[in-house]
Amino acid sequence: MTAVEEIQRRIVEEFLEIGDDFDQYAYLIEISCSFKPMNPEDKWENRLVQGCQSRVWLKTYGDAEGRFFFEADSDTLIVKGVLSLLRQMFWGQRAEEVAEAQVTFLQETAIMETFESDRQKGLGYVIRFLQQKARLLAGDKVDNS
Amino acid sequence: MFQPESIRGDFPILGLSVNSHPLIYLDNAATTQMPEPVLATYCEQHRLYEANVHRGIHRLSQLSTKRMEEARVKVQRFLNARYPEEIIFTSGTTAGINLVAESFGRAFLHPGDEIIVTNMEHHSNLVPWQETCRRHEAALKIWTMEANGSLDVNRLASMLSSKTKMVAVCGVSNVIGALNPLDDIVKLAHAAGAFVLVDAAQAIRHGRTNVQELFCDFLVFSGHKIMGPTGTGVLYGRRDILEKLPPVVFGGGMVDRVTETSASFESLPFKFEAGTPNIAGIIALGEALEYVQRLGIGACEHERNLIRYLEQEMREIPEVELVGSPRFRVGVLSFNLQGFSAFDTAALLDKLGIAVRSGHHCAQPALRHFGLEGAVRVSPAFYNTQEEMEAFLDGLRRVIPLLKGTKT
Numbered sequence: 118m119t120a121v122e123e124i125q126r127r128i129v130e131e132f133l134e135i136g137d138d139f140d141q142y143a144y145l146i147e148i149s150c151s152f153k154p155m156n157p158e159d160k161w162e163n164r165l166v167q168g169c170q171s172r173v174w175l176k177t178y179g180d181a182e183g184r185f186f187f188e189a190d191s192d193t194l195i196v197k198g199v200l201s202l203l204r205q206m207f208w209g210q211r212a213e214e215v216a217e218a219q220v221t222f223l224q225e226t227a228i229m230e231t232f233e234s235d236r237q238k239g240l241g242y243v244i245r246f247l248q249q250k251a252r253l254l255a256g257d258k259v260d261n262s
Numbered sequence: 263m264f265q266p267e268s269i270r271g272d273f274p275i276l277g278l279s280v281n282s283h284p285l286i287y288l289d290n291a292a293t294t295q296m297p298e299p300v301l302a303t304y305c306e307q308h309r310l311y312e313a314n315v316h317r318g319i320h321r322l323s324q325l326s327t328k329r330m331e332e333a334r335v336k337v338q339r340f341l342n343a344r345y346p347e348e349i350i351f352t353s354g355t356t357a358g359i360n361l362v363a364e365s366f367g368r369a370f371l372h373p374g375d376e377i378i379v380t381n382m383e384h385h386s387n388l389v390p391w392q393e394t395c396r397r398h399e400a401a402l403k404i405w406t407m408e409a410n411g412s413l414d415v416n417r418l419a420s421m422l423s424s425k426t427k428m429v430a431v432c433g434v435s436n437v438i439g440a441l442n443p444l445d446d447i448v449k450l451a452h453a454a455g456a457f458v459l460v461d462a463a464q465a466i467r468h469g470r471t472n473v474q475e476l477f478c479d480f481l482v483f484s485g486h487k488i489m490g491p492t493g494t495g496v497l498y499g500r501r502d503i504l505e506k507l508p509p510v511v512f513g514g515g516m517v518d519r520v521t522e523t524s525a526s527f528e529s530l531p532f533k534f535e536a537g538t539p540n541i542a543g544i545i546a547l548g549e550a551l552e553y554v555q556r557l558g559i560g561a562c563e564h565e566r567n568l569i570r571y572l573e574q575e576m577r578e579i580p581e582v583e584l585v586g587s588p589r590f591r592v593g594v595l596s597f598n599l600q601g602f603s604a605f606d607t608a609a610l611l612d613k614l615g616i617a618v619r620s621g622h623h624c625a626q627p628a629l630r631h632f633g634l635e636g637a638v639r640v641s642p643a644f645y646n647t648q649e650e651m652e653a654f655l656d657g658l659r660r661v662i663p664l665l666k667g668t669k670t
Contacts, residue, residue, distance in 0.1 A: 195605065
């Protein structure tokens with residue numbers, strides 16, 4: 118099991134332990150605060166993830182060791198909570214691992230059920246966007262080496 | 263006095279639990295639940311009478327045809343239309359408006375003509391007119407609501423002219439529940455020589471509809487917003503006008519004589535009902551209208567009391583921002599919690615078993631009028647109880663500190 122998969126497993130376990138659906142969402146709302154607010158100058162239009170019902174801003178970057186990082190914001194707290202879980206999974210992980218990870222926690226918990234199909238598609242797009250960026254970063258590293 | 267408890271047993275779905283809480287269904291402006299007699303009628307049609315209509319000479323086909331035409335008469339009576347052939351069955355409000363917009367455009371619109379719609383309309387009563395105007399080089403004029411969400415008929419009077427061919431307006435707004443002054447609108451529009459289409463999708467359940475008294479030219483509604491099945495709807499049109507309109511959908515059931523190169527069409531109402539209709543749905547819709555009629559006006563009054571109570575209580579919650587304050591509000595109440603997205607509020611309420619809708623409610627211009635992109639909409643029906651309103655308010659009071667906690 119990769120580090121990313123291990124974190125994902127813990128996320129799912131934590132959620133299932135909470136049990137009550139309302140409390141699960143209360144938890145998502147709570148962890149939505151864990152993001153420090155994104156700089157307004159980083160929230161320009163191009164960073165908006167297209168195709169998501171909620172407004173989502175993402176800024177990705179890597180370090181010299183090929184580790185992946187991202188900052189995010191959303192106008193919806195629950196979506197921000199989901200972004201926070203994604204950050205737990207991906208933050209500081211090797212870009213190749215992020216790019217190849219199977220993101221399943223949204224389905225394994227009840228989180229996805231509340232999202233209507235457009236927003237589900239939007240979240241799928243967010244994950245694809247992050248993994249594409251990670252793939253590019255991994256590729257860059259290979260190219261540079 | 264109407265007691266919701268006396269009829270809740272007719273709606274088995276109201277006994278469900280959702281997310282381990284008793285379901286409190288407050289999304290009736292989107293879709294209402296069907297009572298047992300409607301469900302039974304729907305199933306009975308499939309079980310005992312399934313056959314196509316207006317085609318076969320066999321017994322089942324005759325019975326299906328008879329039952330569907332009886333449903334047409336039930337709708338006629340419900341609307342107090344003069345003739346059954348003034349009732350066209352559609353798949354819903356959207357289909358009804360599209361039919362009129364397309365057909366009316368072909369028959370009556372010329373370059374330079376004008377159509378008036380309000381900025382409170384559901385997209386279904388806006389976009390079809392945008393398209394029709396574009397195709398016929400007509401102008402679409404927007405009648406803007408007042409700051410509080412009411413319509414001022416003086417504003418309409420100043421917009422009407424000999425160029426106006428149609429005024430298309432909702433009876434009740436699906437966002438703020440404004441009850442519009444249809445009588446005045448029809449009189450003013452007719453005096454200017456314009457036709458009037460009433461989108462009654464929301465209004466149909468909130469009071470008596472009498473098309474002869476209102477004297478509108480067209481009126482449309484959906485079955486699923488008045489205890490009928492989804493995929494059913496009604497277009498009422500005055501017979502003399504419908505006779506002048508060409509069909510816009512072609513195929514089986516609407517033709518008289520067909521050669522390889524041409525066709526002549528059936529008379530009303532069939533010329534507008536191409537293809538096999540939603541037979542069981544239509545018959546069940548007839549039953550739904552009778553069910554609502556049996557409940558009487560007391561059911562509508564009960565609903566109004568629920569909305570009035572909610573509005574009064576929600577005004578006392580400082581974090582609640584109600585959308586609009588029209589002079590007369592029925593059916594729906596939209597709101598936001600200060601600084602929080604409608605989606606977060608509705609999603610948390612859902613986890614408490616409370617079904618409300620969030621988003622733009624297919625009325626983006628209406629929400630933008632209030633400077634909003636979205637709102638939470640609560641829409642009770644006659645089967646909802648005072649206790650459910652209190653549970654909804656309790657849910658809201660539970661959600662508010664949770665959301666506010668993220669700001670501290």
